Amino acid sequence: MSQLDLALDVAVSTRHLSFVETGRSKPSRGLVLRMAEKLRMPPRERNQMLVAAGFAPAFPERPIDDPALADALAVIERLLIGYQPFPALAVDRHWTLVRNNAALAPLIAGAAPSLLVPPVNVLRLSLHPDGLARRIANLGEWKAHICHRLESQIDASGDPQLADLLAELRSYPAGPARQRRPDAIAVPLVIDVGGKKLSFLSMTTMFGTPIDVTLAEIAIEAFLPADAATAELLLKGI
Structure with a gap:
């Protein structure tokens, strides 16, 4: 997926997305989740992406016997x-x-x-x-x-x-x-x-x-x- 395609899918400009990718701009929690959704990332990787952006994980990780x-x-x-x-x-x-x-x-x-x-x-x-x-x-x-x-x-x-x-x-x-x-x-x-x-x-x-x-x-x-x-x-x- 190109940067343009991703920007269109998550409803932001390519400039803003570029700033997010290079660390010049901090994404919102909603933007992180939208990007993860469009990139079809599994829950573990979505949590990692949220944590890297400074947010709490969105998906619980329970032990198998929970x-x-x-x-x-x-x-x-x-x-x-x-x-x-x-x-x-x-x-x-x-x-x-x-x-x-x-x-x-x-x-x-x-x-x-x-x-x-x-x-x-x-x-x-x-x-x-x-x-x-x-x-x-x-x-x-x-x-x-x-x-x-x-x-x-x-x-x-x-x-x-x-x-x-x-x-x-x-x-x-x-x-x-x-x-x-x-x-x-x-x-x-x-x-x-x-x-x-x-x-x-x-x-x-x-x-x-x-x-x-x-x-x-x-x-x-x-x-x-x-x-x-x-x-x-x-x-x-x-």
Whole structure:
């Protein structure tokens, strides 16, 4: 978005917006919120923008066990149950496991107990040599996908904890990513479960209208069958 486009969208002159950007003029709270809205910034970044401008945060950040989030967590749990028999889980912004359905259990069976002690980081669990990595058939490709996704998240947030996590994940052995098929439409997770090779495509769901920072950053990751054979095995109950 150009400076002119943003100025028009928030109803100020480009001169005033330029002065705000260079620190020559102090924006009003309303202008900060309008700019954040037009730039589609998530609640955490909007709060940071407000604080940088000298204002109090606009969006609360409650702990995950706060009673105010109970109804939203109940919605998440119902959604996770609805995905069964397909594995699904909910994570926070640092990829810490918040909730999961029963269908996840076969996927994580055999992982080192230390990786399953709360708080569980699902990316570490996925790529750690003592986690799922030894059973992932396309580990190189899956690791490259995970790291690229995490890089994008770091670029958007600048979160140092995510940067540390990325460095850790990159240190894990994986081998090179295989050449992608010309007709590929997504990166699958191909994993051995109970001696059977299952192939999944992941789908991410987030709340569309959150006004709480914690809720805005919860993502539901569902692993859906990428082929008919996987669907049949899961529906039969592996």
